[in-house]
Amino acid sequence: MYERMARPLSIRLWPRVSLGLNTGPEASAGTGLQETVSMGERKRRIGMGLVGPGFVAAHHLDAVRRLGDVDVIAIAGSSQAATDRKAADLHVDKAYGSYQDLIDNPDIEVVHNTTPNYLHLDVSMAAIKAGKHVISDKPLAMTYAECSMLRDAAQAAGVVNVVTFNYRGNPLVQHARRMAAENDIGQLFFLHGRYLQDWMADDHVYSWRLDKKKGGSSSALADIGSHWCDLAQHISGLKIVAVLAEMTTVVKTRYAPAVPREAFSGKDGKVMDPVEIGSEDLASVLLRFNSGATGCLSVGQITPGHKNDLEIELNGRTGSLRWNQENQNELWIGRYDRPNSVMARDPSQLPDGARRYAQLPAGHNEGWSDAFRNVIDDAYSWIRAEGDTDARPATICTFADACQICAVVEAMLLSHQAGGVWQMVVDEASPSLKIRSTVPENGLLSEYVATKAGS
Numbered sequence: 001m002y003e004r005m006a007r008p009l010s011i012r013l014w015p016r017v018s019l020g021l022n023t024g025p026e027a028s029a030g031t032g033l034q035e036t037v038s039m040g041e042r043k044r045r046i047g048m049g050l051v052g053p054g055f056v057a058a059h060h061l062d063a064v065r066r067l068g069d070v071d072v073i074a075i076a077g078s079s080q081a082a083t084d085r086k087a088a089d090l091h092v093d094k095a096y097g098s099y100q101d102l103i104d105n106p107d108i109e110v111v112h113n114t115t116p117n118y119l120h121l122d123v124s125m126a127a128i129k130a131g132k133h134v135i136s137d138k139p140l141a142m143t144y145a146e147c148s149m150l151r152d153a154a155q156a157a158g159v160v161n162v163v164t165f166n167y168r169g170n171p172l173v174q175h176a177r178r179m180a181a182e183n184d185i186g187q188l189f190f191l192h193g194r195y196l197q198d199w200m201a202d203d204h205v206y207s208w209r210l211d212k213k214k215g216g217s218s219s220a221l222a223d224i225g226s227h228w229c230d231l232a233q234h235i236s237g238l239k240i241v242a243v244l245a246e247m248t249t250v251v252k253t254r255y256a257p258a259v260p261r262e263a264f265s266g267k268d269g270k271v272m273d274p275v276e277i278g279s280e281d282l283a284s285v286l287l288r289f290n291s292g293a294t295g296c297l298s299v300g301q302i303t304p305g306h307k308n309d310l311e312i313e314l315n316g317r318t319g320s321l322r323w324n325q326e327n328q329n330e331l332w333i334g335r336y337d338r339p340n341s342v343m344a345r346d347p348s349q350l351p352d353g354a355r356r357y358a359q360l361p362a363g364h365n366e367g368w369s370d371a372f373r374n375v376i377d378d379a380y381s382w383i384r385a386e387g388d389t390d391a392r393p394a395t396i397c398t399f400a401d402a403c404q405i406c407a408v409v410e411a412m413l414l415s416h417q418a419g420g421v422w423q424m425v426v427d428e429a430s431p432s433l434k435i436r437s438t439v440p441e442n443g444l445l446s447e448y449v450a451t452k453a454g455s
């Protein structure tokens, strides 16, 4: 359907400023920890445009504006009239009723894609075809097949490609990652946590996310479980290679407004129609990592009292780490042979690789949008480096990385559909990933377990 781009990957470098550069052998895996800072160089300005001006779009624009060296050229929405209104609200000079018109604007070098999931493929592919760099919000696309088309097209076109798994941009996440990489808590054997929200607890809340044609086959797992999986892999340096999932739809009938609303906008008293829901709002998943470590994850969007409760804990042989997004200025460090401690986000106590992600002094709490800004900052730094692999900041999730996360979510769907059996994660770009023990390379883990039990 989409032809590959002929343009080869350019490696011409722009002056690097404030980059967390991956210069070591781990760079291509995005796990390098080195940092190079050169002061006083003037950065060239970059023009960006955004397609899909809804909830998260405002945070993309806020982030690029805080950088100070990126110009917001235009936004494109679902119609000219709606986008004109949005442009006024968001203080953007130019509004397009068609994303292709935005992509065709020669002043726009980078396209941010914050459309509903079903438009991710078309919008990102059109931008790639036009030779624009793409910063897409997650998920990369609706299915693994779509994701791999985008991964291959972006690689062939040589454009910078980024998916905003924004929790990577938190300074204490970076510190936890460094501690894991430096064996500070010993060999990891258990990674567990949750991502629970309650914004869909009310059956009168409806989102395109719950329509399989617009959101995809999975709701909670693809929408927020994907964040947790990316974070677990990012902090630990491990990969999820097998899953066993149980998915539930707790709220089976919802009441949707005749006119669609943006995410998190709640009830507004208008007439609502009943809609039967087919995708999950709750899931429990067992995990296996490529090192042999195990894990478990709870995901829900209907759990009262849990607002944006992403929590991850890593247990190593000599220590544990726990980080909670709602209390993100603290990192719990557990020990069995000395007192536990809680580390505050204090730039003066953070090592180099994590310190540059802390924008404020200790006690001046940072939050979700600060971490988001950090990821966008790194994305533009990498764009200035023209996507040079060695210059890729570790917070960057590429289309290839996001493809693998999609493969993890699809494995969860397959596991559930098969009745709750172990399912291997199959990602063609990382075929060498295996469970360390003698589990077969492909096929169902449960079959292997059954075979072993019977043999």
Ligand SMILES: NC(=O)c1ccc[n+]([C@@H]2O[C@H](COP(=O)([O-])OP(=O)(O)OC[C@H]3O[C@@H](n4cnc5c(N)ncnc54)[C@H](O)[C@@H]3O)[C@@H](O)[C@H]2O)c1
Pocket (backbone or CB within 6 Å): 051, 052, 053, 054, 055, 056, 057, 076, 077, 078, 099, 114, 115, 116, 117, 119, 137, 138, 139, 164, 165, 166, 223, 261, 262, 263
């Ligand atoms: N990284 C995060 O933490 C995070 C948070 C929220 C959403 N997201 C992702 O961002 C994307 C958008 O989510 P949202 O919550 O902002 O949704 P939203 O519904 O609030 O916004 C989507 C916007 O896209 C517009 N749109 C619809 N059709 C369009 C078209 N043909 N052309 C251009 N624009 C069109 C809509 O009018 C709306 O303004 C989703 O993929 C979601 O998964 C990520």
